[in-house]
Amino acid sequence: xxxxxxxxxxxSIKAGIVDDSARILVDGKIPTRKEEGHERVLEDMAALCRxxxxxxxxxxxxxxxxxxxxxxxxxxxxxxxIFATNLDFHNVPIRKKLQEHFNLPVHLENDANCAALxxxxxxxxxECKDSVLLTLGTGVGGGIVxxxxxxSGFNGAGSELGHMVIVNQGTLCTCGRLGCFEQYASATGxxxxxxxxxxxxxxxxxxxxxxxxxxxxxxxxxFIAQRQRDATADRVVRQYxxxxxxxxxxxxxxxxPEMIVIGGGVxxxxxxxxxPLREAVLDKAFCHEVDNPRVVKxxxxxxxxxxxxxxxxxxxxxx
Amino acid sequence: xxxxxxxxxxxSIKAGIVDDSARILVDGKIPTRKEEGHERVLEDMAALCRxxxxxxxxxxxxxxxxxxxxxxxxxxxxxxxIFATNLDFHNVPIRKKLQEHFNLPVHLENDANCAALxxxxxxxxxECKDSVLLTLGTGVGGGIVxxxxxxSGFNGAGSELGHMVIVNQGTLCTCGRLGCFEQYASATGxxxxxxxxxxxxxxxxxxxxxxxxxxxxxxxxxFIAQRQRDATADRVVRQYxxxxxxxxxxxxxxxxPEMIVIGGGVxxxxxxxxxPLREAVLDKAFCHEVDNPRVVKxxxxxxxxxxxxxxxxxxxxxx
Numbered sequence: 318x319x320x321x322x323x324x325x326x327x328x329s330i331k332a333g334i335v336d337d338s339a340r341i342l343v344d345g346k347i348p349t350r351k352e353e354g355h356e357r358v359l360e361d362m363a364a365l366c367r368x369x370x371x372x373x374x375x376x377x378x379x380x381x382x383x384x385x386x387x388x389x390x391x392x393x394x395x396x397x398x399i400f401a402t403n404l405d406f407h408n409v410p411i412r413k414k415l416q417e418h419f420n421l422p423v424h425l426e427n428d429a430n431c432a433a434l435x436x437x438x439x440x441x442x443x444e445c446k447d448s449v450l451l452t453l454g455t456g457v458g459g460g461i462v463x464x465x466x467x468x469s470g471f472n473g474a475g476s477e478l479g480h481m482v483i484v485n486q487g488t489l490c491t492c493g494r495l496g497c498f499e500q501y502a503s504a505t506g507x508x509x510x511x512x513x514x515x516x517x518x519x520x521x522x523x524x525x526x527x528x529x530x531x532x533x534x535x536x537x538x539x540f541i542a543q544r545q546r547d548a549t550a551d552r553v554v555r556q557y558x559x560x561x562x563x564x565x566x567x568x569x570x571x572x573x574p575e576m577i578v579i580g581g582g583v584x585x586x587x588x589x590x591x592x593p594l595r596e597a598v599l600d601k602a603f604c605h606e607v608d609n610p611r612v613v614k615x616x617x618x619x620x621x622x623x624x625x626x627x628x629x630x631x632x633x634x635x636x
Numbered sequence: 637x638x639x640x641x642x643x644x645x646x647x648s649i650k651a652g653i654v655d656d657s658a659r660i661l662v663d664g665k666i667p668t669r670k671e672e673g674h675e676r677v678l679e680d681m682a683a684l685c686r687x688x689x690x691x692x693x694x695x696x697x698x699x700x701x702x703x704x705x706x707x708x709x710x711x712x713x714x715x716x717x718i719f720a721t722n723l724d725f726h727n728v729p730i731r732k733k734l735q736e737h738f739n740l741p742v743h744l745e746n747d748a749n750c751a752a753l754x755x756x757x758x759x760x761x762x763e764c765k766d767s768v769l770l771t772l773g774t775g776v777g778g779g780i781v782x783x784x785x786x787x788s789g790f791n792g793a794g795s796e797l798g799h800m801v802i803v804n805q806g807t808l809c810t811c812g813r814l815g816c817f818e819q820y821a822s823a824t825g826x827x828x829x830x831x832x833x834x835x836x837x838x839x840x841x842x843x844x845x846x847x848x849x850x851x852x853x854x855x856x857x858x859f860i861a862q863r864q865r866d867a868t869a870d871r872v873v874r875q876y877x878x879x880x881x882x883x884x885x886x887x888x889x890x891x892x893p894e895m896i897v898i899g900g901g902v903x904x905x906x907x908x909x910x911x912p913l914r915e916a917v918l919d920k921a922f923c924h925e926v927d928n929p930r931v932v933k934x935x936x937x938x939x940x941x942x943x944x945x946x947x948x949x950x951x952x953x954x955x
Contacts, residue, residue, distance in 0.1 A: 390923060390925075390926060399925055399926060400925055407925075445790075446790070447789070447790050461890070461891075463782070463787075468782075468891075469892065470766070470891055470892020470893065471764075471765070471766050471892055471893060471894035471927075471929070472892055472926045472927045472928075473892075473926070474892050474922075474923050474926040475889070475890065475891060475892035476889065476890050476891065476892070477889040477890070477922045477923075478889070478890060480889045480922050481800075481886040481889055481890060482802055482882045482885070482886055483801055483802065483804050484803065484804045485802050485803045485806070485815075485820075485878070485879060485882055486878075487804075492922050493920070494882075494885070494920050496804075496882075501804075559804070559805075560804060563801040563804055563813075563815075566801070566813070567800040567801055567886070568890065570794070570795065570796040570797070570799045570800055571780070571794065571795050571796070571797060571800060571887065571890060571891070572780075572787075572789055572794060572795065572890070573788065573789020573790055573791055573792075573793050573794035573795065574789065574790060575790040601812070601813050603793075603796045603799050603811050604709060604793050604796075606709075606718055606719055606726075607709060607718060607791045607792070607793040608790075608791050609791075610790070
């Protein structure tokens, strides 16, 4: 059997057809014409799915279901995308619209939960029943997989792992709270911390790396300078890992999943990030008399959201 | 059918026999002779269970199972209490010892998870599939119930809801981390915050209420003085609710349970606590376009641990 997965993003719509083993047969990408409204976007989405079926030589009877991952909470029961800020979509009946084109089940989920499911099906946590994906990008996102299914709470709005306060009365977050994890552990947060350190210690190598231009500071800057033994960069990275490990250990102490999977831009640092992070997590562990969850790098790339969306029909709906 | 529940505490062992509806038929309490070692404590526990069966006129064939709630993580698979700090117990084979006296299944769980299960079976969250109990006492404890069963993670060590950092680099916690929720939202934390406020503002009514003796400050002091319009007390209570709501909204944003149940000593303030707490939680909610979890006061009293332990055999083991 085959499964269509769609990753609806603010810039592009990615879609693919995967097999029972979550292997991608065909995939494609088109721009999200969001300024033309959701009707247009959904027509484009349907056309992309039809194209992929044609490319793969498949018909509706060969397809089990369509899964759509969106950047916002979905009401899968009623087939509605509740809202997606960066698309300016509110209460869009995705299932109804797609079913005008396809006589197939349509499953909805937020994109971060889809990525967590993809890691669980064929990525880093494929051997684990319970795992949590944390993505360190513009924000901090992720999802919880319990008993190999997405856990999104009683209202389907979970999880918002980045919106956990770790610094009471700290930096204002986009969600309105002060001191959310996302403000400290995202790539954006790391860039802010790097710039603050450069402004305080302009002699730091990090300033040279950016050519004195703060708009050229990236989430890599501190890591690069740390490897060249810059003391200020070392402090920035250590502070960042302190924040990141605080949030991770919070999740561990609440959920004790078998594995925490780290994805997103910052995870590309690989072992330069993961080694000290594992040490910090172990150091902060509540209980040393039991096995503690493993902390590993994500394996799925940009296709995680699409593959996870495809797997919604197979895994999450119990199909 | 009937179920025996045992609540093993540092001071006393409470036990009871409940029916299928979690109603208590008989119960009893004996001191925990922990200084005489775990063998003695388990002999006493077995004798208490036998006494209760005699009182209720029941025999082994009338009993479905024995559940034991302990103040520490248990390995239910192997029937072992891993450790309990305030009993100085390590790797105690509770199941094996009890089964020397009773030919019955024996289930183990930590006491906070038992209390959460009791609220879910016959307390505040009895209508909810997914709920979280938070107890505000000496520490902050609690448990997670998902799909009406205790969720305690892959290693059975969860959850440690009090050990989530909400103040990075904050007050040192007993677990070794800095800034745990427990340090701010427990009754102990509230007493500390009250004493600090009195020392800074000795003209506060709270000082009079304590007769100038800081050892007489309790978790009630600030609430009593606030009702009498003491400005310092008002600030203490508001700050306390800010901390408490931070931790609660963290749990909500991670898990989105249908209900958060608040128990423990501080919850006895009732609506003086619950009303402003609900407002703060709603104010900090991530998403106002979905239903948010309800925050309610616990209904079970001191018998929660015992009733929940009894229900382990019925609910959690799928019996």
